[in-house]
Amino acid sequence: MAKHRVKFTFPQELISNPIIYNLGMRFKVVTNIRRADVSADRGWVELELEGKKEDIEKGLQWVNAQGVRVDPVGGDIVEG
Amino acid sequence: MTYARALRCRRCGREYPLEAFSICDFCFGPVEVVYDYEAIAANMTKDTVVAAPWTMWRYKDLLPVGDKVIDIGSTVTPLVKADNLGRRLGLKDLYVKNDCVNPTNSFKDRVVAVAVSRALDFGFDTVACASTGNLANSVAAHAAKAGLKAFVFIPADLEQGKVVGTAIYGPNVVTVKGNYDEVNRLCSEIAENYNWGFVNINLRPYYSEGSKTLAYEVAEQLGWRAPAYAVVPAASGSLYTKIWKGLGELHKIGFIGNVGTRMFLAQAAGCSPIVDAYKSGSTQVRPVKPNTIAKSIAIGNPADGFYALKVIKESNGGAWAAPDPEIIDAIKLLAETEGIFAETAGGVVIACLKRLAEAGAIRDDGPTVAYITGNGLKTQEAVLGALTPPTLVEPSFNSFEAALNGKGRQG
Numbered sequence: 001m002a003k004h005r006v007k008f009t010f011p012q013e014l015i016s017n018p019i020i021y022n023l024g025m026r027f028k029v030v031t032n033i034r035r036a037d038v039s040a041d042r043g044w045v046e047l048e049l050e051g052k053k054e055d056i057e058k059g060l061q062w063v064n065a066q067g068v069r070v071d072p073v074g075g076d077i078v079e080g
Numbered sequence: 081m082t083y084a085r086a087l088r089c090r091r092c093g094r095e096y097p098l099e100a101f102s103i104c105d106f107c108f109g110p111v112e113v114v115y116d117y118e119a120i121a122a123n124m125t126k127d128t129v130v131a132a133p134w135t136m137w138r139y140k141d142l143l144p145v146g147d148k149v150i151d152i153g154s155t156v157t158p159l160v161k162a163d164n165l166g167r168r169l170g171l172k173d174l175y176v177k178n179d180c181v182n183p184t185n186s187f188k189d190r191v192v193a194v195a196v197s198r199a200l201d202f203g204f205d206t207v208a209c210a211s212t213g214n215l216a217n218s219v220a221a222h223a224a225k226a227g228l229k230a231f232v233f234i235p236a237d238l239e240q241g242k243v244v245g246t247a248i249y250g251p252n253v254v255t256v257k258g259n260y261d262e263v264n265r266l267c268s269e270i271a272e273n274y275n276w277g278f279v280n281i282n283l284r285p286y287y288s289e290g291s292k293t294l295a296y297e298v299a300e301q302l303g304w305r306a307p308a309y310a311v312v313p314a315a316s317g318s319l320y321t322k323i324w325k326g327l328g329e330l331h332k333i334g335f336i337g338n339v340g341t342r343m344f345l346a347q348a349a350g351c352s353p354i355v356d357a358y359k360s361g362s363t364q365v366r367p368v369k370p371n372t373i374a375k376s377i378a379i380g381n382p383a384d385g386f387y388a389l390k391v392i393k394e395s396n397g398g399a400w401a402a403p404d405p406e407i408i409d410a411i412k413l414l415a416e417t418e419g420i421f422a423e424t425a426g427g428v429v430i431a432c433l434k435r436l437a438e439a440g441a442i443r444d445d446g447p448t449v450a451y452i453t454g455n456g457l458k459t460q461e462a463v464l465g466a467l468t469p470p471t472l473v474e475p476s477f478n479s480f481e482a483a484l485n486g487k488g489r490q491g
Contacts, residue, residue, distance in 0.1 A: 004272065005108065007381075009367055034108050037364065044364075046108050060265070069367055070261075072268035073108050075316055075383025078210040078235075078260055079280055080376025080425070 002053040006060065009069040010043040019068055020045065027051070027059035046073050083120045084144035087111040087285055090387065098144065100202050100277065102284040110383065111285050113144045121333040126304065136190055136293040142329055143293070144286045149197040150226045152183045154190070159301035159449070164417035165430075169437045173447045175307070177298055178420055184221050184245070185455035186214035186376075186423075187319070191290035192279055196222040198286040199277035205229060206276040207283075210267040213242050214376055214454055219279055220249035231276065235263050245458070260370070260380075284383075288318045295326025298449055299336050306336055308446025311344045311433045313425040313453055314354055314399075315377035317388030320345050323451070324391045343397035344442065345388055346432035348374035348424070352401035354385045359399070363389055373404045373462045374424035376454055398441050402431035408466045410434065411456060421456035429453075 008019070015038065024031045029051040036045040049056050064070050087096040091109025104111055124141045132138035134156050137149055158178045166174035182189040192215070199207050208231040209219045216232045223230035230251035234243065235258065247253055256263045271281040279287050299306055306327045312320045320343065327339045347355045350372025357365045365385030370378035382388070392399055402410070410430035415421045422430070429450050436442045456463070473479045 002273075004269065005103065042366065057269075069381075070265065071367065071381045072264060074103055074110065074268075074281065074284070075385075076260075076379045076381045077264050077267045077271075077278075077281060078212065078233075078379075079215045080211065080213050080315060080378065 001050055002056060004049045004056050004060075005073045006047060006049065007071045007073050008045045008047070008063065009071065010038070010045075011067055012041045014067055015040070015043050017066070019063060019066055020047070023049075023059050023063055027055045027062065029055055029059045082144055082146055083115045083117075083141055084113050085116050086114050088114045100198075100204075100282040102282055110387075113285050113289055115142070115329075117329070117332050124333060126335060129300065136193070136290070136297070139293055139296045142296065142326075142333075143194055144289050145194055145197045146201050148200065150193055150200065150222050152189065152193070152221055152225050154182055154193065156297050156301075157181055159298055160418060160420070162418050162450070165414060168413065168417060169434055170444065171437055171442065171448055172444050173308075175298075175302075175447060175449045176414070176418060176420060177294065177449055177451045179294070179451070179453045180420065180422060180426070180455035184214070184217040185458060186218065187291070187294065187451075187453040188214045188218040189222075190293050191287045192218040192222050194290035195277070195279040195283040195287035196226050196228065198283055199228065199279075200226060202277060204275070204277035206231060206274075208232070208267075208270075208274075208276045208278045209280055210234070210263055211246075212238055212375055213245075213458060215280070216246040217249075220246045220251040223251060224249040233263060233267050233270075235260060239461075242458075288322055288384075291319045291322035292326030292329065294319070294451060295323045296330060299327065299330050302447055302449075304336055305447075306330075306339045306341045307449040308340065309342050309344065309442045309448040311346055311429050311436065311442075311448070311450045313377050313429050313451065314345045314347050314382070314388060315379040315425075316382045317345070317354055317384035319451075319453070321384050321387045321391050324395060341395060342442075343391055343395040344432065344436055345392060345397070345399040346429045347399070347401045348372035348377065348407060348428050349401040349403040350374070351378040351380060353380065354382055354388050355399040355401040357385065357389055358392055365389070372407075372424075373459075374407055374428050376423060376459070377425045377428065398436065400432040400435055402428050402435070406431040406434075408463055411463055412466065414452070415456070420452060422452045423454035423456050423459040424462050425454055426452040426456070427462075
């Protein structure tokens with residue numbers, strides 16, 4: 001089993017969608033929320049994902065395709 | 081021998097041994113190096129610093145490195161009294177810290193030197209990074225000197241010219257078919273699965289400490305005092321926060337008096353998530369999609385954004401974002417007044433400095449230091465269209481005089 005730490009940033013229109021629930025259900029990924037800040041117009045969640053590597057990868061592609069920004073928890077890695 | 085004592089989470093305060101990781105297991109906050117300052121103060125004096133070689137390692141006691149360090153020939157970089165530029169901006173006591181002159185032409189040599197030295201201590205045989213330029217150059221060069229393997233990840237659409245300054249040192253250059261965000265995600269995954277020293281991921285707590293030497297050098301060059309104002313470019317926000325930490329440390333060990341430096345943070349308007357948060361009064365930095373010529377500081381989701389906002393507040397400083405046309409004008413202004421050709425991040429600093437001086441946020445009541453972190457030869461394309469074209473003449477004296485229209489004739 002692999003683990004992966006990520007940060008999701010939600011645009012306003014997706015705040016009320018059960019994205020994390022669907023990620024867990026559809027891709028058999030355990031989602032462990034560690035920090036979050038969600039308000040009416042924006043939100044971010046830092047979580048650890050556990051599951052098969054390919055399931056996590058497909059799951060994150062799906063989350064991204066929904067319009068959620070997916071980042072490493074430590075911020076951007078690519079530097080100038 | 082190192083005076084580094086532990087890694088401590090900046091969010092929850094938990095302490096960990098000095099190992100290769102950057103995120104607190106408990107709260108996912110970033111960890112940073114803490115030191116035994118009493119022991120440092122007992123062993124390090126201004127005299128020992130002054131007697132040491134003219135390199136960043138003269139401040140080694142304040143860095144998380146052991147006895148062996150990787151040095152590719154970095155020296156203490158010049159602090160130039162910028163009288164010509166100062167006259168244009170109405171500042172009599174203006175200095176430029178010129179980090180263009182490092183071995184790979186950017187300040188990244190400071191942070192990478194610490195990270196690669198630490199990688200050797202940890203026993204890594206490979207170091208890695210994801211970069212579009214300066215960081216890649218420096219990692220490849222330091223790995224070559226250290227005899228380590230290097231992997232450098234770059235977006236596949238990066239211009240060939242930008243790859244040369246990295247590829248020449250012989251690393252494994254991996255071009256990723258994907259956008260910036262996809263490269264980010266891939267490298268995060270690789271870092272979790274390979275036992276490599278990723279300089280800005282698992283070695284990040286050590287890497288970022290190298291930036292403090294920009295504070296130490298400036299304080300020493302000003303006669304052991306902190307500047308009244310500092311203008312610092314911000315990508316992840318790490319450099320900005322570490323300069324503040326470095327000044328605080330010098331005060332803590334008794335080298336300088338109270339630090340009253342007002343810290344100003346400079347970003348490009350096309351990628352200014354920290355400035356946006358500051359202006360909106362928020363402590364949360366919202367990620368953005370970068371769109372600016374200042375690519376070396378175009379980080380849409382800055383790791384240290386929250387902490388940079390804290391430094392702005394603690395230092396009674398501020399933040400400004402410069403649009404691309406002003407960045408180009410500022411690169412030219414610095415070159416034409418001080419003979420220093422800065423890359424786009426330097427243009428951002430000078431453009432913001434100009435605006436801050438005009439607004440009265442930076443006044444003429446003490447030394448101001450503008451941090452120039454990279455060489456303009458790396459980003460020539462940014463200014464190509466803004467330069468006066470050369471004068472074309474036939475190979476004859478008459479043609480030359482006609483072209484000058486008599487204006488240049490002397491005597």
